[in-house]
Amino acid sequence: MPDPAIRSPALDTRAADLIGRLRAWLPLDPGQAALRDEYLGFALASPETALERHGGPEHVTGSCFVFTPDLAQVLLCFHKKGRFWVQLGGHVEPVDGSVADTALREAREECGINDLVPVGGGILDLDRHALGGGFSCRTHWDVGFAAIARPEAAAVASDESEDVAWWPVAALPENVPPQFARRLAGVLTELAHRRG
Structure with missing residues (x-):
């Protein structure tokens, strides 16, 4: 029997989509x-506020691990507030139909590559992390997806990042968030499993 919360008209369709994706993964x-x-x-x-940037100090965000077609390199941005290299992503906005849409929109905006192709068929990573003093919110419940960029695509940094650069997945920069290498390895393992 379907969950009554998912049938509720008050339930944000983006929250319903996320709940469905989480249950399927x-x-x-x-x-x-x-x-x-x-x-x-x-x-x-809290389906009405869990995805809202101003819905409380904790909320869901969407991120996108962008790879070359051979999965040998990952595109990272140098985050101005965090002062580290990290995958692309950000807050859910009213224009987004789902957290997956958020991840892809943010990736396109932050790297300047508009023809990213989603890969993996759904959620690949979850990372709940506390934020430092430079942020207006306290905790992000990040949902990670992945996309492929054309090898010849030129990435351009946005206003939110100081730089955007390709890094070998086996040779990440020193200043990445704690556990980032583990997260990236997990995403690559999930992708290999789904492709296999």
């Missing part, structure tokens, strides 16, 4: 599976 990593259950609880507890 069977992560390979047990830690990601446990986190998926926490995300489900968070989204179901």
Whole structure:
């Protein structure tokens, strides 16, 4: 029987989409599976505000790991506020139909490559992290997706980033967030499993 919360007309369609995607995802990593259950609880507890930037100090964000077609390089931006290299992404905006749409829109805006092609068929990574003093919110419940860029595509930094650059997945820059290498490895493992 369908969850009554998903049929509720008051439920934000973006929240319903996220809940459906979370329920459909069977992560390979047990830690990601446990986190998926926490995300489900968070989204179901406050579907009207969980995805809203101004809905409270904690909310869902969408991010996109952009790769070359051979998955050998990842496109990272140097985040102005965070002062580190990280995947592209940001807050859900009213124009976004889903968190997946958020991830792709943010990636396109932040790297200047408009013809990114989504890959992986859904959620590939979850990362709930506290934010430092330079941010207006306290915690991001980030939902990670992936996309492929043409090898010849030239990335251009946006106003939110100081730089955008390709990095070998096996040789990331030193100043990435804690656990970023683990996250990237998890995304690549999920992609390999789905392609295999």
